[in-house]
Amino acid sequence: MLRPVSALFEKFSRISCHRSLPSTSTVSAMAKSKYEYVRNFETDDTCLRNCYIVVRLDGRNFHKFADQHNFTKPNDDRALGLMSRSARSVMEDLEDIAIAYGQSDEFSFVFKKSTNWFKRRASKLMTHVASQFSSSYVFFWKEYFGEQPLLYPPGFDGRVVLYPSNRNLRDYLSWRQADCHINNLYNTAFWTLVQKGGLSKTQAEERLNGTLSGDKNEILFSEFNLNYNNECALHRKGTTLIWEKVDETSTKKITVPKEGEKEVTFTRTRRKVTAHYCDIIADSFWNEHPDILEEDC
């Protein structure tokens, strides 16, 4: 795309420090300079049509980041809240994200199949998501961590994956939620053995070595009177963000002739990003929110 001539004038005069502005013919010659060919080195990373585009971000070296910022173990609600807040900022900023799912230090953003945002260019989509998320993480840090300082700038890597069918997309999200469940059950059992059972980290690791889900549930229940199913849903299920229509009621003072000032209540419907901490593997979630998925082609 050609830049507006005025922009080129400005750039030219700044870079070259020429006192007089170049003629229009010089500018168009510059725009098609002999260097122009380097553009052809750019690769086409347009995402295939009719596919959901998933961008997954993951915190870089968050094992260390969590330690250095005193995250509570196994789950830090401030950190999880900040991840969700940053993800909401991404959804509000970038159109066409139908659903996002997050757990631990990761968040997946699902762009509609039909999106034409950034002409479906993978690098543009991924970098916009990653930069908006990272800057939001820093921007909202204080809201969640209060006086605890952010010691260094956190980073997030990103990847793009395409899913052609609703089944594939649901299986992807199920995979991430199953991962959340497996890790959280392990971490809950591990830290309960350490914090309440008085085991060392090595002893707790040995105790859990080779155990199945049922065994971990049993340890928690029989030894610590803890029913894993009653643990916080945010920790067990992760966070699902979707767009929903929400009624918002507000009151306003208006002046009515002869009657004077009156308080009136207004209700208006707005699209808002809402958070859900529920199972997204079974059909019920998808039946309750039929607008998220598009028709399979």
Ligand SMILES: Nc1nc2c(ncn2[C@@H]2O[C@H](COP(=O)(O)OP(=O)(O)OP(=O)(O)O)[C@@H](O)[C@H]2O)c(=O)[nH]1
């Ligand atoms: N204590 C605590 N740690 C957390 C929490 N959420 C994430 N983490 C840490 O973040 C890590 C995330 O795991 P990974 O993404 O696999 O590992 P990573 O250290 O970020 O390494 P890379 O992603 O490969 O850069 C976990 O292993 C925890 O150490 C939390 O709520 N509390």
Ligand SMILES: [Mg+2]
């Ligand atoms: Mg990570």
Ligand SMILES: [Mg+2]
């Ligand atoms: Mg991770």
